[in-house]
Amino acid sequence: MYHRGGEVPRLVAVEGEVAEDGSFPVYRHPADESPPLSQFSPTVALIRDQVQKVLNHPVNHVLIQFYRSGKDYISEHSDKTIDVVRGSNIVNVSLGAQRTMTLRVKKDKKVAAGPEEPVATDHGTPASTPGTPGTPRAAQRIPLPHNSMFVMGLETNAKWLHAVNHDNRPLKIKSPEEQLEGGGRISLTFRHIGTFLSKDETRIWGQGAKNKSKEAGLVKYDKEEVEKLLWAFGEENHKSDFDWEAAYGTGFDVLHFTEKEGKAGPTSGPEEMS
Numbered sequence: 469m470y471h472r473g474g475e476v477p478r479l480v481a482v483e484g485e486v487a488e489d490g491s492f493p494v495y496r497h498p499a500d501e502s503p504p505l506s507q508f509s510p511t512v513a514l515i516r517d518q519v520q521k522v523l524n525h526p527v528n529h530v531l532i533q534f535y536r537s538g539k540d541y542i543s544e545h546s547d548k549t550i551d552v553v554r555g556s557n558i559v560n561v562s563l564g565a566q567r568t569m570t571l572r573v574k575k576d577k578k579v580a581a582g583p584e585e586p587v588a589t590d591h592g593t594p595a596s597t598p599g600t601p602g603t604p605r606a607a608q609r610i611p612l613p614h615n616s617m618f619v620m621g622l623e624t625n626a627k628w629l630h631a632v633n634h635d636n637r638p639l640k641i642k643s644p645e646e647q648l649e650g651g652g653r654i655s656l657t658f659r660h661i662g663t664f665l666s667k668d669e670t671r672i673w674g675q676g677a678k679n680k681s682k683e684a685g686l687v688k689y690d691k692e693e694v695e696k697l698l699w700a701f702g703e704e705n706h707k708s709d710f711d712w713e714a715a716y717g718t719g720f721d722v723l724h725f726t727e728k729e730g731k732a733g734p735t736s737g738p739e740e741m742s
């Protein structure tokens with residue numbers, strides 16, 4: 469998967485519930501290029517069943533990511549929720565080597581929402597950027613052991629940024645849990661998506677689109693709409709009082725965000741987010 473012209477620092481696959489007519493859920497986030505969605509494979513379908521039992525609501529989409537070693541990471545972000553069914557939960561299932569999920573309140577959040585603690589990106593390198601000098605932002609470090617589920621409600625996603633930072637310690641000094649699978653970790657991020665694409669990707673409908681029914685809604689490339697959506701994604705990353713209705717409420721029928729895919733305007737830079 470690519471973001472801003474560069475390959476993201478982990479391997480990515482996407483699976484989901486493909487309907488009989490070939491339509492499928494779409495999760496839009498600022499990536500230049502996402503892999504195509506495949507029908508849930510039998511093994512992933514079994515994991516999905518377990519996730520649905522815990523959540524008490526369906527999940528119809530999964531982003532599968534392989535962190536090949538401690539060098540692979542996902543930088544700090546909030547998940548983009550235009551297409552995520554409002555009120556649902558997002559689940560990260562972890563398999564293999566234990567990594568750490570770092571949660572940190574957004575910069576604009578004045579009131580600390582938990583125990584205050586500076587965050588280290590790489591065991592010993594402090595990365596905490598205080599909102600006000602001398603006041604570190606509330607942060608939590610959550611170990612993600614093999615075969616665990618991390619459930620994130622959308623309220624948590626709104627107030628906190630999350631990351632799996634790189635961990636460059638040599639494998640042999642890591643804990644046995646961190647050494648599993650030679651340091652490789654697979655995460656499966658399950659979401660309940662409310663926006664759908666037709667098989668040929670010419671029509672878009674549902675929660676995050678302008679049209680709510682299958683019959684209408686042509687996917688468009690419109691530079692202004694793309695800019696508006698990318699701006700809204702940025703707002704969601706930075707504002708703990710992000711106003712979903714104001715930002716996403718009217719819906720967007722754009723799918724591709726760059727010239728190559730959407731036939732206009734490329735971006736460049738190393739940053740990546742989901």
Ligand SMILES: O=C(O)CCC(=O)C(=O)O
Nearest residue numbers: 531547560632655657742
């Ligand atoms: O690897 C993980 O568990 C986190 C993945 C994540 O935050 C995302 O895909 O948005």
Ligand SMILES: [Fe+2]
Nearest residue numbers: 546547630742
């Ligand atoms: Fe995320």
